[in-house]
Amino acid sequence: MGEIWIKEAERLGGGSIGGAMDTPSAPPRVVWHTTESGTGDTSFKGVADYLIRIGAEPHILYDPTTDRLAQYGPLNQSARALKNDGLTRTNRTGAVCIQIEVLGRAANPFTSTWQPGPNFRALMRAIRSWGVPDAWPGGALAERYNDPNVSRSRTTWATKGGHYGHSQIPGNDHWDPGAINKNAIFAAAPVTPPPADSGSTSGSASTYTVKAGDTLSGIGAKTGVKWETIASLNGIKSPYVILVGQVLKLKDSTSTAPAKPAAKPVVSVAHLNVARAKDVPAPTGHTTYPAEVKIVEDALVKEGHLDKGYADGSWGTLTDAAYNAFRRKMGYTGSAATGSVGLESLKKLAARHGFVAVA
Template identity: 50%
Template sequence: MTSFHAAIVHPDQSVTYCGEVEQAHVDEARAIAGIETAPRFVAEHPRRPGSVFVLRADGDLDWYEPLDAAPFVIRRPDTAARLDLATAVEEDLPAAADLPRGATGTVWISGAIRLGDGSIGGAMDTPGNPPRVTHHSTESPAGGRYLESVGSYLLRVAAEPQLIYCPVTDRVGQFGPLSQSGRALRNDGTRRTNREGRVNVQIEVLGYAKNPWTTNWDPAKKPGWQKILSAARSWGVPDAFPAGPPAKYPGPGKSRSRTVWQSKGGHFSHGDVPGNDHGDPGAISTTKVLFKKATAPDPDKPTPAKPKVSVAHLVTAAKKDVPAPDGHTTYPTEVRLVENALAAEGLLSKSYADGSFGTKTVNAYAAWQRSKAGGSYTGDAANGIPGLTSLKRLAARHGFTATA
């Protein structure tokens, strides 16, 4: 029967060694964590068979390591003062010592919880390629202090992203500078996917791919997430998902195009990255992920007046333009506004939006009058000659003002 070293990893990354335990103890810990209401969750070490972690909602991490496992170096917190980084964290400024040449983006996010000693990956391999964000899900519960316990786990298995986020508490954790690579992706052959692009900001979000974390989540009320977006945008990451929205999980997944991954900037899911086989973070809402704050109107900037269209002018134009030779115009500016609106409704070919209220325009306007949006007129009331009520309906949909 296998025996294990038992230890507790605390949120500050200090470790309390608890002695040796037998397989039965580990089996019991697994069983307790498997209870749906238990505030615990089991995770395996991805590269050390038999090494078991129990993630706890209080932030501690229970760690069971087989006695016969190869020696393992335990990460220790960085006790040396790093004044340049500390200043950067407080002031939300890039730390000069960590900036690659030409970098201008945020390196440390103000208010983020520091996890580990700040050392993760290294310099980017292809800094001339577009910047990107890669989204993951932890496949663990959210809330409580799972951010610390999952963070401890990722440090112990050397699979740290730059950032970790809890959508329940809106807390942000940071493992290392955004200017350096994370370690949460597999290589694509000899190409190091973690080091692709000017930056590759990887975000582990607490939650499960099968239950997208953006469900019932309002980014307008999440300043922590807004800080993450602001940091990504500071590096020039486009507000786009160039490989398309993240795929539903479980499901068939996506093609993981190398061309798109290497040549396009923006937001990617783990399921988009070539050389990887994970399907996280599931079908998260791209609209919510790329949230933008509504900007208040500038009180000193006058709102431009909407153009006006007179019913009387349109009636005059119809009476004069229809019998006249093709191309005759009477009130071309106002007529063209109406014709463009009719074209936008699919009732008039754009080629006839020429400012002449001719037969094609009369027929199109009659179709508008008959339509539900135009008023559902019938008979002589839908003769193609504008009236104020139907024109107001058209104006409301297409940005001009109808007058008598």
């Protein structure tokens, strides 16, 4: 089983939007939509509320210009963003059918102007955790309404896992998400490539060219190499989904290839200031970018400025006061020691506690 709730995502609504899948033995899939709206926080809130009001919630709402990510319901249940195809409940097709509404318009493909960041990579991590292949089995995406080049094959939809546009789903007449760059979706969240061959002679070796839908566990079964070893060699964690076209050099469990160091987490100043603006006036426990806020709070706990019990991912008044205390410790005074989070002070905290501060 893959991720049910994405820890980096905000929560929207009551947390339950659908039910069990009708064909859980069918391949997993994702459907990309566009909201036909503007972008930014004002549009995000307006669209989020509107989809709840009309009962058409997807699983995910994503802003490609701010990397803001929110989730309505669990990924292992259905959403409500598709029309049925006769008696076929398209929202309930597959092991999972993850519905993603992207702020933007089909006429202006969002991959031309987007700014994908850590939240988009978290979204792709969750998608891959269900074994959804990095593939678009439905063919061409629509470039306009009623585009004759678009297929809505019932057979493809029923039998092929991967990524689909709303325009490719049988029983539906929308043309979103437009002619987005399909390869850019995967390129924005690359899987760690295999390491260069170090010339080690320990263990036997073989190569395997990856095809659509392959996973490291699947390759392991085909080559007789344990998937744990393959994952270790390639620095890839569960569910071991890798990009089509890669050639892996695999070694058996006698290999002693060194493990790659873990990547440092990234915290955005812009995200912290959005969280600060939203969480402080909101009810206690409100979160906006909880994963990044929690990294900073944990660092402030270690600095001795925040009680561990308040490191909860919500940038409340105590977190604000703790960050101000850290700035004073670093020599900031007056207005420089209060207010919005600055990149310079965040870099100082990051250097002391093992994360990366970015604008």
